[in-house]
Amino acid sequence: MTLRLSLLVSVGRNPVSGAPRACRNDVAALEIARSLPGDLTVLHAGRADNPGLTDYLAHGAGKIEVVPAKAESDIIAALADRLAGSDLILCGSRAEDGEESGMLPYLVAERLKLPLVGQVLSLSVIGDQAEITQFLPKGARRLVRVALPAVICIHPMAPVQPRYAFARKQAGKIVELAPAAGSLTSPWRTEPATRAPIKFKAHKKEAGHSRMHSAIAPASKSGEVLIEGNNAEKAQAILAYLRKYRLTDH
Amino acid sequence: MQDTSIPRRNPRRPATLTTAGIKRIVLGQQGEGSVIGSLSGQHADAPKPVRLAVEPTSAILAVVHSERGALDGQAQQVIAAAALLADAATAVVAVIFGELTEDVAVWGADRVIVIPAESWQPDHELACLRAAIARFQPRHTLFPDSAMGGGDLGRRLAAIEGDAAAHIAELSTDGVAVRRHGGRVTAKRGLPKILLLAPDIVDPALPFLGQAEETAMSLPFETPARIVDLGRQAVSAAELPLEEADFILSAGNGVTDIPTFLALADAFGAAVGASRVAVDDGKFPRAKQIGATGKTVSASVYMAIGISGAIQHLQGIKACRHVIALNSDASAPIVKRADLTIVADAHQVMRHLLSQITEPGRNDMEDRL
Numbered sequence: 001m002t003l004r005l006s007l008l009v010s011v012g013r014n015p016v017s018g019a020p021r022a023c024r025n026d027v028a029a030l031e032i033a034r035s036l037p038g039d040l041t042v043l044h045a046g047r048a049d050n051p052g053l054t055d056y057l058a059h060g061a062g063k064i065e066v067v068p069a070k071a072e073s074d075i076i077a078a079l080a081d082r083l084a085g086s087d088l089i090l091c092g093s094r095a096e097d098g099e100e101s102g103m104l105p106y107l108v109a110e111r112l113k114l115p116l117v118g119q120v121l122s123l124s125v126i127g128d129q130a131e132i133t134q135f136l137p138k139g140a141r142r143l144v145r146v147a148l149p150a151v152i153c154i155h156p157m158a159p160v161q162p163r164y165a166f167a168r169k170q171a172g173k174i175v176e177l178a179p180a181a182g183s184l185t186s187p188w189r190t191e192p193a194t195r196a197p198i199k200f201k202a203h204k205k206e207a208g209h210s211r212m213h214s215a216i217a218p219a220s221k222s223g224e225v226l227i228e229g230n231n232a233e234k235a236q237a238i239l240a241y242l243r244k245y246r247l248t249d250h
Numbered sequence: 251m252q253d254t255s256i257p258r259r260n261p262r263r264p265a266t267l268t269t270a271g272i273k274r275i276v277l278g279q280q281g282e283g284s285v286i287g288s289l290s291g292q293h294a295d296a297p298k299p300v301r302l303a304v305e306p307t308s309a310i311l312a313v314v315h316s317e318r319g320a321l322d323g324q325a326q327q328v329i330a331a332a333a334l335l336a337d338a339a340t341a342v343v344a345v346i347f348g349e350l351t352e353d354v355a356v357w358g359a360d361r362v363i364v365i366p367a368e369s370w371q372p373d374h375e376l377a378c379l380r381a382a383i384a385r386f387q388p389r390h391t392l393f394p395d396s397a398m399g400g401g402d403l404g405r406r407l408a409a410i411e412g413d414a415a416a417h418i419a420e421l422s423t424d425g426v427a428v429r430r431h432g433g434r435v436t437a438k439r440g441l442p443k444i445l446l447l448a449p450d451i452v453d454p455a456l457p458f459l460g461q462a463e464e465t466a467m468s469l470p471f472e473t474p475a476r477i478v479d480l481g482r483q484a485v486s487a488a489e490l491p492l493e494e495a496d497f498i499l500s501a502g503n504g505v506t507d508i509p510t511f512l513a514l515a516d517a518f519g520a521a522v523g524a525s526r527v528a529v530d531d532g533k534f535p536r537a538k539q540i541g542a543t544g545k546t547v548s549a550s551v552y553m554a555i556g557i558s559g560a561i562q563h564l565q566g567i568k569a570c571r572h573v574i575a576l577n578s579d580a581s582a583p584i585v586k587r588a589d590l591t592i593v594a595d596a597h598q599v600m601r602h603l604l605s606q607i608t609e610p611g612r613n614d615m616e617d618r619l
Contacts, residue, residue: 013432015432096432097431098430098431100417100431101428102401102405102416102417103408103414106405106409110409110410115476117477118398119397119402135397137396137398137494138496139487139490139494139495140483140484141482141483141485142480142481142482142483143479143480143482143483144370144477187439187442188438188439189438190430190435190437190438191435192435193429193433193434193435193436194436197427199450199452200420200451200452202334207272209273210272222587223588223590223591224589224590224591225580225593226592227593231594231599231601232606234592234594235603237592238553238574238590238603239603242551245572250517250607
């Protein structure tokens with residue numbers, strides 16, 4: 001049985017020139033999808049004539065199916081219809097352009113009632129299960145096993161080396177599917193970003209004297225200082241501190 | 251010449267300081283009394299009031315994950331944000347996955363629910379969270395929008411419940427704002443039910459305390475998991491980039507015995523860093539430099555050995571949680587930043603530390619002589 005792989009891609013934007021391009025995270029997901037055995041379907045919701053999509057062809061997508069969609073279309077329903085029956089649905093963690101909420105894979109997984117694993121660095125498929133290495137902060141990694149079918153979000157730091165080939169870009173095809181229906185109303189109102197965000201903080205009623213004090217007071221108090229004792233005791237004090245906050249296994 | 255219509259008042263007459271930090275003169279006293287409490291330390295000693303005075307009628311949930319019993323900065327900000335959003339009759343319920351050894355009253359939590367989470371079971375965590383939501387019927391549920399933990403669990407809940415905002419860049423009692431289209435567009439709306447807060451959008455310094463009552467909750471049974479956690483994989487600290495490392499041992503000008511230093515780093519499983527002077531001397535490669543011209547690190551433990559702590563170096567370790575300094579100079583600037591300072595010869599203490607780690611049962615008596 002061949003694995004039915006689906007990949008969801010979005011179009012990013014060059015942060016300097018503003019030109020449309022492939023989203024870096026989705027290119028990493030494409031590279032991982034290409035390394036797995038199976039039939040790959042690459043899906044995009046948006047405009048088929050977006051020049052950023054051809055970058056995925058250059059990276060080896062072969063054929064991209066586009067669900068024509070506008071901002072208010074219900075793309076989750078349209079994508080879920082096309083994705084039903086996939087064994088493995090891959091995507092990036094967050095788009096570079098557009099809403100950028102990182103919600104889409106979760107909504108797709110909830111619609112299809114599939115398990116979702118995020119922050120994936122690498123995966124291998126063994127039978128009807130996938131073995132996954134997950135990214136954790138502070139240099140930690142976690143091994144996870146999930147039963148297929150599943151939704152997998154690839155971490156931007158996945159160790160892959162994408163290669164761009166002009167010949168593949170010329171040979172690839174972009175086909176349009178039936179447009180996404182629906183007209184969702186959004187509670188959001190948009191405006192150009194003109195100022196930096198303001199921090200949410202407590203409103204304090206203070207006398208001028210105490211405001212002055214907090215402005216000139218040192219930001220942090222110094223901690224414990226150990227001067228007395230011999231070197232063995234001092235070494236012991238360091239270990240005791242580390243053990244107290246459970247920062248070491250020793 | 252004393253006969254004027256303006257009464258003369260002594261600006262230094264006795265006064266007290268209210269809990270809000272406002273100076274109030276003591277009426278009826280004119281003498282040369284001092285202000286109660288001196289300029290230094292009087293504000294730190296003023297006790298903060300407890301925010302919730304009445305029996306709460308509604309709730310706001312703050313859902314965070316702890317790491318080794320402690321909450322990271324973003325988790326603290328999320329609980330504080332819930333306390334700032336809450337009105338006089340609203341309780342802040344902190345739902346903490348993992349164990350907790352910290353006092354969460356300072357971040358404004360009124361009720362604390364600790365749910366054990368040894369392994370990663372997203373379906374079970376979601377079931378526990380939905381049980382808490384069913385019990386408290388919160389107006390809002392707040393998460394830290396972190397890579398794992400809150401960001402993942404919050405989106406799972408948002409996919410089911412809807413009405414959510416992720417990557418919130420600005421929060422106020424009126425609504426939220428997020429950045430879209432690569433930061434060129436701001437989108438605003440009123441407060442949704444589920445809020446995922448980006449880091450550093452809230453100042454966690456509160457002028458009040460929470461009640462921090464530990465509350466027990468009956469948890470749903472664990473169902474057969476679709477996702478199985480096979481455990482964490484240790485990555486050698488030496489292979490990690492410094493920015494990602496959790497435990498950093500850093501050497502400065504005071505370290506001349508590099509092999510002992512490297513052996514100690516190896517024994518702790520720590521990444522190796524260095525100050526600018528040590529790098530300039532050629533003892534360490536440039537990639538190991540920490541500070542303004544080097545790397546900015548965010549480790550849980552930063553052990554500075556033989557580092558005086560120039561301001562440029564302290565910039566690089568701003569985000570570190572526990573700083574331990576080992577230095578021969580008790581007046582070095584690093585002492586002000588460090589949580590624990592050992593004033594001693596760095597090499598002697600390093601050797602003792604190394605022997606105590608590698609041979610924990612050994613008696614150190616012979617070394618003392």
